[in-house]
Amino acid sequence: MIPLSPVFDVLLGLGLLWLAWRVVASRGRFTAVVLFMVFGLVMAIAWARLGAPDLALAEAAISAGITGALLLNACKAAYADPGHPQPGGPATPPPSSARRWLVYAICGGLGTALAATMAWLALGRPDVAPELRDAVSGHAVDNPVTVILLDLRGYDTLLEMAVLLMAFLGLRILMGHRDLAGLHPLPEGVPSMADSLVAMATPILLITALYLFWTGTEAPGGAFQAGALLGALGVMYRLTGRIEPLDHTPAALRLGLILGLGVFAGFACLSLIWSDWPLSYPAMATAGVALTIELAMMISIAVTLTLLFSGSAGIRLARAPVQGP
Amino acid sequence: MSISTVLTIALVVAGCAFFLAGTVGLLRFPDTHSRLHALTKADNLGLGFICAGLAVHGGSVTGALELAFVWALAMMAATVSAFLIARWADWTSDQ
Amino acid sequence: MTAVVPLAATAGLLFAIGLYGMIGRTGLIHRLLGANIMASAIFLFLVVLSTRGIEASADPVPQAMVLTGIVISVCITAFALGLIRYLRVMTGEDELRRSTRDADGQSADD
Amino acid sequence: MDSFLMGAALFLLVNLGVGLTRLYRGPEPADRVQALLLFTTTTVAMLLLLAHAEGSPALIHVALVFVMLAAIASIAFVQLPHRIPEE
Numbered sequence: 001m002i003p004l005s006p007v008f009d010v011l012l013g014l015g016l017l018w019l020a021w022r023v024v025a026s027r028g029r030f031t032a033v034v035l036f037m038v039f040g041l042v043m044a045i046a047w048a049r050l051g052a053p054d055l056a057l058a059e060a061a062i063s064a065g066i067t068g069a070l071l072l073n074a075c076k077a078a079y080a081d082p083g084h085p086q087p088g089g090p091a092t093p094p095p096s097s098a099r100r101w102l103v104y105a106i107c108g109g110l111g112t113a114l115a116a117t118m119a120w121l122a123l124g125r126p127d128v129a130p131e132l133r134d135a136v137s138g139h140a141v142d143n144p145v146t147v148i149l150l151d152l153r154g155y156d157t158l159l160e161m162a163v164l165l166m167a168f169l170g171l172r173i174l175m176g177h178r179d180l181a182g183l184h185p186l187p188e189g190v191p192s193m194a195d196s197l198v199a200m201a202t203p204i205l206l207i208t209a210l211y212l213f214w215t216g217t218e219a220p221g222g223a224f225q226a227g228a229l230l231g232a233l234g235v236m237y238r239l240t241g242r243i244e245p246l247d248h249t250p251a252a253l254r255l256g257l258i259l260g261l262g263v264f265a266g267f268a269c270l271s272l273i274w275s276d277w278p279l280s281y282p283a284m285a286t287a288g289v290a291l292t293i294e295l296a297m298m299i300s301i302a303v304t305l306t307l308l309f310s311g312s313a314g315i316r317l318a319r320a321p322v323q324g325p
Numbered sequence: 326m327s328i329s330t331v332l333t334i335a336l337v338v339a340g341c342a343f344f345l346a347g348t349v350g351l352l353r354f355p356d357t358h359s360r361l362h363a364l365t366k367a368d369n370l371g372l373g374f375i376c377a378g379l380a381v382h383g384g385s386v387t388g389a390l391e392l393a394f395v396w397a398l399a400m401m402a403a404t405v406s407a408f409l410i411a412r413w414a415d416w417t418s419d420q
Numbered sequence: 421m422t423a424v425v426p427l428a429a430t431a432g433l434l435f436a437i438g439l440y441g442m443i444g445r446t447g448l449i450h451r452l453l454g455a456n457i458m459a460s461a462i463f464l465f466l467v468v469l470s471t472r473g474i475e476a477s478a479d480p481v482p483q484a485m486v487l488t489g490i491v492i493s494v495c496i497t498a499f500a501l502g503l504i505r506y507l508r509v510m511t512g513e514d515e516l517r518r519s520t521r522d523a524d525g526q527s528a529d530d
Numbered sequence: 531m532d533s534f535l536m537g538a539a540l541f542l543l544v545n546l547g548v549g550l551t552r553l554y555r556g557p558e559p560a561d562r563v564q565a566l567l568l569f570t571t572t573t574v575a576m577l578l579l580l581a582h583a584e585g586s587p588a589l590i591h592v593a594l595v596f597v598m599l600a601a602i603a604s605i606a607f608v609q610l611p612h613r614i615p616e617e
Contacts, residue, residue: 003533010426013429014430018547020438021437023450024445024457031562032453034565036457044596052467055467055483055490056588056589057588057592057595060592061599062490064570064600069602072609074449075449078508078514079610079611080611103443106439110436112432113432118429118465127472128477144477144480145480147480149487152481153485157484160488160492171499174503174505190609191408191608194405224487229595232602236601239606301491304495308499337535344541344542348548360552372575375575376578379535379579383582391590391594395574395597398597399597399600401601403567
């Protein structure tokens with residue numbers, strides 16, 4: 001009997017390749033976006049197969065909750081913005097066939113070479129270093145991925161929070177431009193049914209996010225997954241008009257945006273008191289400190305993702321949710 | 326073979342059959358509205374059968390509750406999605 | 421046991437497909453999706469490298485790096501969509517055209 | 531038993547691959563989004579099967595996250611204008 005799991009993995013790989021090809025080769029924007037959303041679903045299955053449930057959780061929350069809505073919203077903006085090129089207007093001349101074949105040759109050659117190299121590297125991958133294994137297994141936090149994120153490679157995560165903040169600041173600068181100000185695509189006529197679904201989903205999402213946050217020290221989950229889930233809740237609120245865009249960033253949101261970076265950086269400075277290196281944890285209170293930093297990160301990630309989706313400098317709760325017919 | 330094994334196999338096979346029916350419907354039905362039937366009924370029934378089969382397989386009450394919760398949420402989402410998409414498609418065909 | 425070789429080869433090919441989206445298409449959304457596919461290819465490769473046999477647990481370092489990478493790539497996507505929007509409002513166009521000056525040379529991309 | 535569950539997951543994967551043709555062919559945008567929703571349900575079922583076949587309960591949480599967020603795609607979709615150019 002043929003063992004089934006290799007067959008599953010091969011089909012999974014083929015499916016990913018076919019989807020990716022259709023995404024980049026499809027003619028319409030909308031088709032490409034929907035295909036990319038399916039690509040995210042299949043990636044989550046790949047993470048599950050590869051024994052990375054932490055990643056599957058993050059991929060689920062981000063691809064289903066945020067990327068999809070973000071891209072569909074971009075389609076909407078493309079159809080609604082002034083200056084949308086008229087259909088039948090001057091289109092880009094198709095590239096010459098020599099040029100097209102050059103692109104095919106580059107991509108095909110590179111793909112073959114990379115596939116061979118990566119397969120070869122994957123066969124000869126080294127064992128986990130014993131020092132790493134000891135450091136992870138003797139740590140006060142049980143989930144190895146959380147240990148790496150917060151302690152052993154904490155500086156990566158610290159800088160990651162900085163990247164999040166930069167992405168928001170960049171978008172804020174763009175959206176502050178006078179021609180773009182007030183161009184937030186607003187929800188129009190959201191049916192009340194969607195609104196009541198969001199009302200029902202809110203407590204469920206909140207509880208799940210807090211559960212994922214809390215369980216992150218010992219099982220798959222943690223600040224990233226919980227933050228992404230809360231960000232998805234923010235996306236739902238924005239889509240149904242429960243929160244509305246603002247042209248300035250209120251103080252509470254500013255605090256939320258910098259909280260993760262601030263607490264992390266503050267801890268890095270503080271830790272110089274008892275150690276020679278920044279970001280080394282006090283032996284007594286590792287778990288407590290880790291949880292505090294994670295809480296701050298979760299809030300920052302949720303706020304940043306919501307604001308990035310909203311595409312505005314700030315948001316506030318709407319007084320009366322938009323009700324459609 | 327114990328009775329729970331037989332039950333699990335039967336339920337999971339039934340679930341897969343409904344998923345197959347959903348896909349066939351999605352491919353073969355002639356227009357958007359009839360394809361919505363394939364989408365919202367067949368596949369959620371399939372998910373329900375698979376959840377039931379896995380609940381029998383897992384054999385724990387909390388695990389079964391978790392699966393029931395997944396199914397209930399899936400049906401909630403499918404209800405709203407079907408309504409929204411059908412209305413959107415109606416609007417298009419009315420124009 | 422996961423089949424690592426097919427998935428590693430998939431990662432290599434995915435990267436090339438994403439690259440095709442970046443250099444072979446002019447539509448900016450397609451380019452952005454191509455870049456996202458390239459990122460996914462790298463993530464897939466890193467996670468394939470992190471897997472071990474059934475008895476040993478996976479290497480957590482690549483998994484943690486990919487976890488931060490997933491969150492970063494969604495932020496970059498949001499920012500890039502903002503840039504695309506800005507370009508459309510400014511120029512009324514949704515794609516980067518090859519300028520007439522160097523129509524035969526490199527395209528005016530990236 | 532585990533290989534039976536794996537086989538069921540494999541069947542659903544093939545099912546998803548076949549359904550992709552509808553997503554690709556359309557013709558209406560609504561058809562593509564319907565295919566996406568069908569795939570979400572299929573993915574959830576596959577994750578549940580994999581969770582039991584591989585004994586990894588965290589995958590049930592992944593399935594839970596997917597079903598909780600399944601409606602976002604359709605809520606975002608119905609806000610698109612009814613005439614989508616170029617598709």
